Amino acid sequence: MRTIAMGAAFLCAAPLIAVLFFVAANGISAFSLDLITKAPRALGIGGGAANAVVGTLQMVPVAALIAVPVGVLGAVYIAEFANRRSARVIRFCADVLVGVPSILIGIFVFTFLVLPFHQFNAFAGSVALAVIMIPVVMRTTEESLHLVPNALREASLALGVPAWRTVLSVVLRTGLPGILTGTMLAIARAMGETAPLLFTALGSRVVNVGDFGRPMDALPLFIYVNARQPVDALNQQAWGAAFLLLLVVLIINVAVRARSWGQRIG
Amino acid sequence: MNLETAVRGPDAAIEGPPGRSEPAPVPVMPVPRPVVTPSEPAPAAEGGGEITIKGLSVYYGGFRAVRDVELTIPPRAVTAIIGPSGCGKSTFLRTLNRMHELVPGARVEGTVALDGIDIYSPEVDPVQLRRVVGMVFQRPNPFPTMSIYDNVTAGLRLTGRHKRSELDDIVERSLRRAALWDEVKDKLKQPGTSLSGGQQQRLCIARALSVDPEVILMDEPASALDPIATLRVEELIAELRRQYTIVIVTHNMQQASRVSDRTAFFTMGEERAGYLVEAGDTVKIFTNPRERLTEDYISGRFG
Numbered sequence: 252m253r254t255i256a257m258g259a260a261f262l263c264a265a266p267l268i269a270v271l272f273f274v275a276a277n278g279i280s281a282f283s284l285d286l287i288t289k290a291p292r293a294l295g296i297g298g299g300a301a302n303a304v305v306g307t308l309q310m311v312p313v314a315a316l317i318a319v320p321v322g323v324l325g326a327v328y329i330a331e332f333a334n335r336r337s338a339r340v341i342r343f344c345a346d347v348l349v350g351v352p353s354i355l356i357g358i359f360v361f362t363f364l365v366l367p368f369h370q371f372n373a374f375a376g377s378v379a380l381a382v383i384m385i386p387v388v389m390r391t392t393e394e395s396l397h398l399v400p401n402a403l404r405e406a407s408l409a410l411g412v413p414a415w416r417t418v419l420s421v422v423l424r425t426g427l428p429g430i431l432t433g434t435m436l437a438i439a440r441a442m443g444e445t446a447p448l449l450f451t452a453l454g455s456r457v458v459n460v461g462d463f464g465r466p467m468d469a470l471p472l473f474i475y476v477n478a479r480q481p482v483d484a485l486n487q488q489a490w491g492a493a494f495l496l497l498l499v500v501l502i503i504n505v506a507v508r509a510r511s512w513g514q515r516i517g
Numbered sequence: 518m519n520l521e522t523a524v525r526g527p528d529a530a531i532e533g534p535p536g537r538s539e540p541a542p543v544p545v546m547p548v549p550r551p552v553v554t555p556s557e558p559a560p561a562a563e564g565g566g567e568i569t570i571k572g573l574s575v576y577y578g579g580f581r582a583v584r585d586v587e588l589t590i591p592p593r594a595v596t597a598i599i600g601p602s603g604c605g606k607s608t609f610l611r612t613l614n615r616m617h618e619l620v621p622g623a624r625v626e627g628t629v630a631l632d633g634i635d636i637y638s639p640e641v642d643p644v645q646l647r648r649v650v651g652m653v654f655q656r657p658n659p660f661p662t663m664s665i666y667d668n669v670t671a672g673l674r675l676t677g678r679h680k681r682s683e684l685d686d687i688v689e690r691s692l693r694r695a696a697l698w699d700e701v702k703d704k705l706k707q708p709g710t711s712l713s714g715g716q717q718q719r720l721c722i723a724r725a726l727s728v729d730p731e732v733i734l735m736d737e738p739a740s741a742l743d744p745i746a747t748l749r750v751e752e753l754i755a756e757l758r759r760q761y762t763i764v765i766v767t768h769n770m771q772q773a774s775r776v777s778d779r780t781a782f783f784t785m786g787e788e789r790a791g792y793l794v795e796a797g798d799t800v801k802i803f804t805n806p807r808e809r810l811t812e813d814y815i816s817g818r819f820g
Contacts, residue, residue, distance in 0.1 A: 334621070400658070402654060402656060402658035403658055403660060403661075405616065405619075405652075405654065405658070406654065406658045406659075406660065406721070406724075407660075407671070407675065408616065408619065408644075408647065409614060409616055409647055409651065409652035409654075409725075410647065410648070410651070410671060410672035410675070410676070410724065410725070410728055411644055411645065411646075411647040411648030411649075411672065411676055411728060412644075412671075412672065412675040412676055413644050413676070414644075416675050416676070417675070420671075420675050421660060421675075424660075424662050425660070425661060425662050427662075
């Protein structure tokens with residue numbers, strides 16, 4: 252029993268190691284500065300993944316701009332103001348939303364932000380990513396607000412500070428490290444999402460700077476598209492992009508988790 | 518500031534975004550208060566923090582935690598609330614600044630009048646009330662994200678009632694009154710949580726004083742402190758007693774007899790409802806109580 256459980260435990264950790272190993276082994280050689288700085292050639296094969304890098308760097312922050320206020324305020328509502336029943340309903344919905352297949356979120360956004368305009372667009376991509384991020388931000392924020400000692404709320408209210416100001420300047424401020432953790436994890440999650448973008452941002456071989464009404468590329472889309480081509484050079488580019496994406500996501504995750512190990516509240 | 522101005526006056530700050538456009542500056546210095554010897558509480562006519570409680574019952578949902586309290590708390594004197602665990606001392610205290618109603622399902626019956634104004638009347642905003650009736654809690658609870666300086670000024674900054682230039686003075690004055698200035702004057706920028714427990718509690722007292730209340734409620738303020746820190750808090754209460762109406766809940770009868778002018782003894786009655794057994798001058802309660810129950814409690818026969 253013990254041996255079987257140990258084997259299973261090993262299998263839990265092994266995929267991470269394996270993924271790291273394979274992506275690094277194949278990706279490092281394909282990774283170069285050109286991959287980040289150069290756009291794909293308009294004709295033929297070659298160039299880099301700048302279209303994807305630039306796209307991810309635009310769509311993810313816009314998604315965060317939508318998701319963080321919604322997620323944080325939603326968490327404030329269920330942690331500070333809602334009665335127990337409505338808090339439970341909202342929490343349940345958020346938890347289910349985390350489990351909804353992300354391609355369905357893509358299709359859902361497609362029907363009301365792409366179909367009406369007859370145009371795949373980056374804004375729809377950001378909205379789809381925001382839908383992925385919202386429950387992550389909300390649940391981590393809620394957790395961190397629950398960790399804020401009630402004594403601090405009382406101290407503030409007893410000074411004659413209005414409830415809204417108490418939430419803003421004492422509760423949210425004290426829970427800020429946890430909120431930042433949740434936001435960073437949500438960002439890392441959104442950076443790696445492919446399916447929600449397939450029907451929304453679509454992807455593009457052109458570096459799209461700032462035109463959210465048109466298609467835009469993203470790193471996972473770049474990997475998806477290039478890995479499918481019957482051309483070694485493009486497959487190599489996919490590996491390089493995969494390595495880059497893995498590196499960024501890994502750094503965010505490790506940094507955030509190391510920080511929250513080091514300190515709890517305060 | 519008293520409740521009258523808080524409720525009706527021009528500086529009754531509306532809950533709104535903090536701004537420097539606040540029309541009427543709040544007086545920073547307390548109105549000079551007549552010096553009154555502890556044994557002779559100021560007559561009610563002079564105002565400044567007399568609390569009159571009539572027929573007060575406190576409920577948590579269907580449970581009556583405290584019943585039928587009739588008590589007058591004299592201004593600018595220390596009133597101690599003593600009694601065994603579970604007799605509703607803290608619950609009673611929290612009805613005096615309406616912190617009690619933050620618990621879902623909590624409500625009160627009866628009246629609590631501060632200088633003649635019923636604090637439970639619809640025209641009284643509990644947020645305004647709490648600027649007049651301050652509170653110090655059982656465990657020191659400085660804001661962990663704020664410096665010592667910011668902790669002291671929190672009540673003013675977060676209610677948008679300050680001029681930046683006044684804050685330095687308020688910090689010094691509040692910390693001096695809380696007998697903490699000399700210990701922290703060189704490290705005002707350090708976090709409030711870097712102080713020792715006793716210092717943190719005095720910081721919390723300074724924070725409560727900074728908004729210039731008339732009444733200060735203390736809920737077992739020394740119970741989490743060591744004996745030396747406790748002594749310092751008691752000395753502080755002795756210094757503040759003539760400027761503020763202080764109501765202190767304490768488990769410790771020696772403490773009540775040391776710091777208070779008046780004592781009210783609560784105990785638990787039928788159906789676990791706490792009630793006021795008797796109240797009077799501390800000396801009388803501790804030497805010659807009217808009720809047998811009080812005598813038994815004072816002499817340590819229960820509780």
